[in-house]
Amino acid sequence: MKFRLGMAGLVGASLFSSAAWSYDLQSYYPLGQGNSWAYMELEWEQGSSRKESGTEVERLVSQENMSGVTTWKKEFYEPNESPLEYDNIAWTEEGLFMYRKADEDAGVLSFQTCTTPLMLLPRQLEIGESRQSSFSCGGNMSGTLTHTLQGIENVSVEAGSFSNCLKIRMDIQGAGWTTEETQWLCPNVGLVKTTWTDREGGQEVGSTTKELRWATVNGANHGSGEITVGDIRTAFASTHYFDDSAFEMHDVHIGDQSLGPKFVLDPDRLFFAYDPTYTQNGRPYPGVSFANAYVRLNGTNLTIFDVDVSGARYYTTWELQTSPEIGFAFKSAAPMPQ
Secondary structure, three states, rough: OOOOOOOOOOOEEEOOOOOOOOEEEHHHOOOOOOOEEEEEEEEEEEOOOEEEEEEEEEEEEEEEEEEEEEEEEEEEEEEOOOOOOOOEEOOOOEEEEEEEEEEEOOOOOEEEEEEEEEEEEEEEEEEEEEEEEEEEEEOOOOEEEEEEEEEEEEEEEOEEEEEEEEEEEEEEEEEOOOEEEEEEEEOOOOEEEEEEEEEEEEEEEEEEEEEEEEEEEOEEOOOOOOOOEEOOOOOOOOOEEEEEEEEEEEEEEEEEEEEEOOEEEEEOOEEEOOOOOOHHHOOOOOOEEEEEEEEEEEEEEEEEEEEEOOOEEEEEEEEEEOOEEEEEEEEEEOOOOO
């Protein structure tokens, strides 16, 4: 069973000259109004081929009091879904804890309130140190959790290159299930990368890699941030090749609709032209027209020209990414030159 354990802390301070370095993890995952993180998530399910599950955005939206503890409500957004799912989390002197989890199924929320809160991260760790805790949140969401600080590494993901990140191994043991997870947590940013494997009855049932696409933390942007073009939102946007002659954009949103326009190669003019015959292209996008849109590739950059948004013409730029999957990630948008 997988929990959203992606939290983080700050650089450590030496305790005494003869002591080991101890790291205060609270500063590695700042909790504040509006702090947001967007992740590209890839899943491998047992017995099936690799599956891309797309982008998920996590956002701190408000504070709630739970039994005298002031917690942050962290909502989870996915393409074409309302932000129904959330966790209630808070830092204490002991660590970062989850007090309640709200999960959605068929539009209905179910709540799991922890009688023994789940420690997402200890407050302090030294390199090589392990810390064990227990948790009980109802159902099969009970067990033990061990955190081990394995070292300090530099990490490069779509959101950028980050230095002095903590590499933490987590081993979670529940009733009939286990999860093994490794996280990279970077100063003043939070979780930038994580990998985990789930097992039930000793058998692997799936594994996941999650990498940071962009973040806005305490007013600072990492990567592109969430850019809007007119009414278009790009929090989840990406584009991937179908083959050598065509590609499709994914998860560009206008209102509650998800855009997925397809472009095909025009060999005479050496650019990709909008394909109006593609099934999803035939859907109406109020206020948006791709009729004159075309695409050019320039090394590791891709530019989509002449997208009409409510009568204004824009171009958007995309940059090649090779991890966690090859494709192009949205970077910027600007009005077309006159």
